[in-house]
Amino acid sequence: MKKWQIVVLVIAVAVLAAGIGAYAATNYGTQSDPLVAMSYLEKVLGPKMEQQLDEQIAEAAEQYKSQYGAEAGGFSVVQLPSGGTLSVGEGCEIVLRSGACAASGALVDVTSGSELASGGALTANHLYVGSGSGVTASANSTLLVRGAYSVS
Incomplete structure (x- = not known):
């Protein structure tokens, strides 16, 4: 009888784990519980990425000017x-x-x-x-x- 109770317990735990996994897989990133907060994107990540992009553009422009500046212009x-x-x-x-x-x-x-x-x-x-x-x-x-x- 004890063996039967262990089998039922294992099956119940497996079904419970599968249910929790299915629920988590279908409810990630909803409007009420987003993966990333919009305020973080707008106030932290966005400006940081803009700054990095501006620096890369300025560096590329400076490199272009130093390499091709005289050729392209006068x-x-x-x-x-x-x-x-x-x-x-x-x-x-x-x-x-x-x-x-x-x-x-x-x-x-x-x-x-x-x-x-x-x-x-x-x-x-x-x-x-x-x-x-x-x-x-x-x-x-x-x-x-x-x-x-x-x-x-």
Whole structure:
């Protein structure tokens, strides 16, 4: 008889557990008992996510400006000291405004429609297009540059 009572007790516990599980599964997140309070979403989580998103957008915009700013917009003014080197990427545009510079690699002189060989002097106010080469200043110089470049 005792064995029969244990079996009935186990079955009753199993049915009770199944009923509680079914009730919990069908009644989660109701209007009266939400999973997450709306006030938490509006006052804590929402502003935090907006702040993180704003920071990521600002960081991406700054990175874009630093990488493509001169390419997308106008020319950047570059002061090149005597002996300084301006290394340019392919398609980078250079205009010598003042000073004296020599090409350190071939440059295309768009203004005159010719090629400036390595070591040739740049002419003031001529537009040059770089092909992965650069410019070396023999005097303090001011250049206008559009595209990817680095100064050393």
